[in-house]
Amino acid sequence: MSGPLSSLKVLDFSTLLPGPFASLLLADMGAEVLRVESPTRMDLVRVLPPHDGGTSTSHAYLNRNKRSIALDLKRPEAVEVVRQLVSEYDIVLEQFRPGVMDKLGVGYEALKTINPRLIYVSITGYGQTGPYRDRAGHDINYLALAGIASYTGRRDSGPLPLGVQLADLAGGSLHGVIGLLAAVVQRQATGVGQQVDVSMTDCAFSLHGMAGAGYLGAGVEPDMENQALNGGSFYDYYRTRDGRWFSVGSLEPQFMQQFCAAIGRPELAARGLSQRPEDQRALKREIEIEFEKRDFAQWCEVFAELDACVEPMLPLSEAVQHPQIKSRGLVVEVPREGLPAQSQLACPLKFSEGLPPPRHVGAAVGAHTVEVLAELGYDAEQIAALRRAKALG
Structure with a gap:
């Protein structure tokens, strides 16, 4: 069983949550995903608690089914490896601020000359253009700036910090996958790739749905607890006698x-x-x-x-045991080398032809470096030379 996206080969330069969750979905659906990681600058999700078997559970989940190659992109030898990889991995997913990949020599304009079919997905907080293009931000900032936080909360206590990262996941991850697959469909018709500019703030702004339509079309400003679906009606949560x-x-x-x-x-x-x-x-x-x-x-x-x-309203410990969740197979056991399998969230998409079973949890930095280089035709001496040049860390 290969999965519906088995024809796709993705180079993933992203870290933290938005890009890795996007490439997790792709990998679960059969795409071959190769993480390109820095040997000197750790993806902080690797040390994010809690841990199981000495590794971060978040990292093990977000990076399952992906291989990892360690390349120091500040070294020209490492950049040359990327240039060779792009001949085969014709989709790039990156999450740096605008211009960073260009400075490293692996931006879209540089790589598309090698492979005109290249699809290059750039996920950023504010997009490749605009006055905020170089500004730092996190999920809470994107939701605040996009106006979503202004009517999500209680009047007497203010906006709520959401338990899930809405802009990161719905904005960066899901919209990133949508844009990537749309570019794949167009490439099938034209033979030409393109860059996909995904702004988490843009995508969060698009989620206003009914409230946005109401304001732009009729001038009705959404506010906390003033709409039918945000606490302004009986559509709400109610406490039981025992506090649930x-x-x-x-x-x-x-x-x-x-x-x-x-x-x-x-x-x-x-x-x-x-x-x-x-x-x-x-x-x-x-x-x-x-x-x-x-x-x-x-x-x-x-x-x-x-x-x-x-x-x-169920806590997660009860949600995972709910008959509906269990019947849908939303928890999966993922193999780990030398350890018992780890329970993880399963891919939520169901296909009549099925999906391949999970192969492994997130790998160590550079776990597949030698393997990938050998596939490119590098021999032992050439790999040793890359190590001496510190291109591999």
Whole structure:
């Protein structure tokens, strides 16, 4: 079993989260991914806690199914190796600030002269153009600047630092994969590659969806707890008597009627249709009172067979054991050399033809350097010469 992307060969120069998660998806779907890592500047995810068997669990997950070659791109001999690799690996994924790869001699303009079919995906915080192109940032900054944080939170406590890195993953990773695959499709028709400019801020800005359409089309400014889906209606989380939580998303009348009947307040269903903020606040308080009358387990029994868009909020330890998660095979056992297999999040995409099983967790820096160089035709003396030149660290 080879996977739907088995024809793709990707050189991955990225570190941390956005680029590695993008190339993880590609590798899980069968692409051959070769990480090009610095032997002197460590990817900090390698030391990110927690650890299992002496290695970072985040690194082991994000870099599974990928090989690693250690090259010091400040050495011309290492740059020459990259130039040779590009003849075969015709997709590059990088995450440096604009211009860094150009200075190293491995930017798009330099490499496309070697392989005109090259697809070169550049993931950055703010994109290749604009006044912020050289500015540093993290996920929280991109969400703040893009306006998403302005209506994500509570009025009395402010914006929320999200538990997942939305701009990094939905912006850099998923949009990066979309752009990469779109360029592959166009290359199949034209025979020519191109550079794909992925800005995590741009992509976060595009996620406004309904709120963005409402503001640009009708001038309605989104704010915290002033919309139906951000806490401005009964669509919210409710605390149980024992301090746990339930999500209530019973927006449609048929769901709202079932929900209100289940909590013993059928008369509340009609109030869910009101658009007046004061009515929604009053309705939320009534629902809060009802949820506070029973423990979490009791509410689980009430809603277990009820199809009303009401579900318990689960910690990750319970989510991984949920029958739906287990039935979908969203946890996979990944082989480790000399150690028991490690449980990891599985690829979420399902194909009728299946996907190849995971081959190994993230590899050590340069674990496949000799192997890759041998594939390029380097003999033992030539590899030794590269080591003497410190091109391999």
